[in-house]
Amino acid sequence: MKAVVYKGPENLALEEREVPEPAPGEVLIETKAVGICGSDVSIYYGNFKKIEPPLTIGHEGGGVVRELGEGVDWPKEGTRVAVSPLDYCGKCEYCIDARYSLCENLKTIGMIEREGEYAEYFVAPARNCHVIPESLEWRQAALIDTLAGPVATIERRNIPVNSGVAVFGAGPAGLFFARLAKLKGAGEVYLMGHNDDRLELGRSYGADRIINTHDTDPVETILEFTNGKGTETVIEAAGSEQASSQGLSSLAKGGTMMVYGIVESGPVAVSMEDIALDEYELFGIADNTHGYNQAIELIGAGEVEVEPLITHQFSLSELPDAFSRHLMRDKKEGYIKGVVEL
Ligand SMILES: [Zn+2]
Ligand SMILES: [Zn+2]
DSSP states (O other), X not given: OEEEEEEETTEEEEEEOOOOOOOXXXXXXXXXXXXXXXXXHHHHTTOOTTXXXXXXXXXXXXXXXXXXXXXXXXXXXXOEEEEOOEEOOSOSHHHHTTOGGGOTTOEEETTBEEOOSSBSEEEEEGGGEEEOOTTSOHHHHTTHHHHHHHHHHHHXXXXXXXXXXXXXXXXXXXXXXXXXXXXXXXXXXXXEESOHHHHHHHHHTTOSEEEETTTSOHHHHHHHHTTTOOEEEEEEOSOOHHHHHHHHHTEEEEXXXXXXXXXXXXXXXXXXXXXXXXXXXXXXXXXXXXXXXXXHXXXXXXXXXXXXXXXXEEOGGGHHHHHHTTTTTTTGGGOSXXXXXX
């Protein structure tokens, strides 16, 4: 079978590989579509240190179950599934508490110690399979993983009805956060980013006010519109140092900051004094397993649109070239989200 293999920084190759055998508890899946994640871009440029090349990457996909490993009786052959990527042990103290993203023995499909989905077939634990309805197109199913993280985040800490929400980052996750906040009954939703096209798209995802942080100070603007109060919820979905500190400064007293983006540039200086005196809650999350089923429902019901985000579609063989011309990193050609369809 064909597979796209990460061989080291800026080295991705289309290779011929053996079709894998499902181990006990696993299933073999014929890949149909896989979303291209920001993590894939981090991997490509050597910024994700936990990966050990060579490894087939890709972790936001789905397909049709073709073969069952020993001891598996669900999902049956022929079932259409989306696959959550965290392969947790199920035995450590965190897994027993259903906090799979904290598993002591965590592997991740296409990232850590497990072959990924940019291949004609891949294997996954049966318990990672989530059935998707016939009505969902494969390219739409490739965005389930991206939506599942924001869903899991907002489910963990609710958004008070009519309260203000500031979302930093206008990528796919940020746009989904804006939409989910509105579905939860949020009041004014502010969306921050530095790309006018994406910000404009944010309006259709529920953002009441869009702020381009290149030319406007978001903290000043948010404080102005909230009469100096700030927003009850801030969501950091940009993964940037600047957004992190601006986010904290935009928070209302007693507010919650959801830290979803991953700041790879290093530690961020924050005022511990403000956190204590203004009783802020800082809440980090790396889970998306718990958001999968709801994400499937939301996309299937049309509550969250995914089509406007899919700007690029590739075949497996086109993928290495798309990475090597920095299409995703530099967001060329209006890039928002790419999908590999087989
Ligand atoms: Zn991802
Ligand atoms: Zn575990």
